[in-house]
């Protein structure tokens with residue numbers, strides 16, 4: 001027997017969106033499958049890797065760990081919302097410093113990095129690394145990602 | 158994902174009273190706070206529960222209240238809120254440090270103290286700090302609310318005093334920690350996102366050159382977070398210049414009962430627990 005679905009209303013990257021979903025559906029699946037925003041990735045599906053990072057009502061969260069019922073009426077920002085007509089300074093810095101290789105971790109890194117910059121939590125390399133500790137990358141060795149975040153934090157390319 | 162959201166339903170109460178009524182009427186509904194523990198086995202299809210009681214929106218379970226003698230934290234207080242609280246930073250630094258080493262930022266934005274306690278993991282990070290500060294827990298049901306010392310709450314591996322119609326609603330810490338010392342250390346594979354192999358938290362007070370008060374608590378060395386009461390007994394009342402290091406070390410080995418598991422071995426845990434104790438005691442002696 002299937003449980004009743006709920007009509008989920010969200011603000012996603014500034015736009016009102018709706019989806020009819022099961023209350024225990026993961027926010028990650030709602031974003032990718034119901035809202036069609038596939039920038040947010042699934043790496044581990046258990047909160048370890050940060051590939052599914054999104055900003056929910058101003059907090060950095062792992063979308064794989066949140067059931068739909070807990071985001072009713074919430075405001076959500078995904079990687080698709082980071083660029084305006086131009087790329088954001090952090091996205092530019094990733095390009096400039098070579099912060100992406102295979103790119104799978106990149107949406108999560110950009111979202112987490114954007115959150116850290118907005119919280120003014122990036123003062124030095126140690127702070128940048130601590131802030132990104134929940135985002136794993138199998139390719140870059142992190143140095144170029146940290147360089148990009150520090151550069152964006154200092155307002156330089 | 159192997160979990161089956163289509164087979165699951167969620168009860169979302171609008172007030173604590175309604176939550177307690179639902180808890181009494183449907184004890185099979187699994188309380189769901191931030192979900193950082195529950196969603197992992199749920200998504201993997203390893204959680205048997207089909208009905209959930211969603212606590213996330215309950216304002217009554219949020220907030221940190223400070224009075225002259227006490228600090229009271231709602232069960233839904235998040236690690237991030239603990240870490241950012243100036244009074245907790247000053248007076249309960251062990252709790253702040255344990256919140257800051259729980260998972261990484263995204264886990265701290267969602268994980269709650271009540272969930273950390275109720276989940277009952279022997280490796281959880283905030284319980285040793287709460288034990289060292291002598292915390293009390295408020296357990297509430299339709300029958301009423303009762304305060305219990307946290308030190309007696311866990312009764313075995315994943316067993317506790319919580320009745321099937323109860324929720325953890327608040328955590329209380331008594332203030333007046335002037336002149337006290339605080340020690341906290343978590344040993345894991347890496348700083349972030351790693352479950353503790355061993356952790357030790359202590360609070361105590363030295364007066365007249367003697368150790369007059371001491372609470373010593375450990376994680377990952379027993380079926381549940383524990384107080385090392387035998388070790389406390391050996392050390393209490395002793396002059397800080399002549400602490401019985403060897404006897405305390407032996408007592409600690411009797412207080413703990415670590416096991417071999419995928420994260421570490423019993424032998425390693427015994428050795429590290431002993432080293433943490435000695436590090437803590439050395440910090441007390443003459444500089």
Ligand SMILES: Cc1cc2nc3c(=O)[nH]c(=O)nc-3n(C[C@H](O)[C@H](O)[C@H](O)COP(=O)(O)OP(=O)(O)OC[C@H]3O[C@@H](n4cnc5c(N)ncnc54)[C@H](O)[C@@H]3O)c2cc1C
Nearest residue numbers: 047190191192193194195260268269272273275281282325
């Ligand atoms: C990637 C990752 C890293 C982690 N790292 C750490 C770590 O370093 N240290 C650590 O200690 N933990 C860690 N955790 C575990 C988890 O984040 C914590 O235990 C957290 O405190 C759980 O809180 P929650 O609100 O998310 O609980 P939930 O997952 O919602 O619930 C956990 C349990 O508590 C019960 N429950 C919740 N609230 C109440 C209540 N008020 N009354 C009664 N029962 C209740 C639930 O029924 C469930 O059994 C990690 C988890 C993940 C996914």
Ligand code: FES
Nearest residue numbers: 043044045050064
């Ligand atoms: S997919 Fe969510 S943290 Fe890895």
Ligand code: FES
Nearest residue numbers: 101102137138139
């Ligand atoms: S670029 Fe490949 S995982 Fe980070």
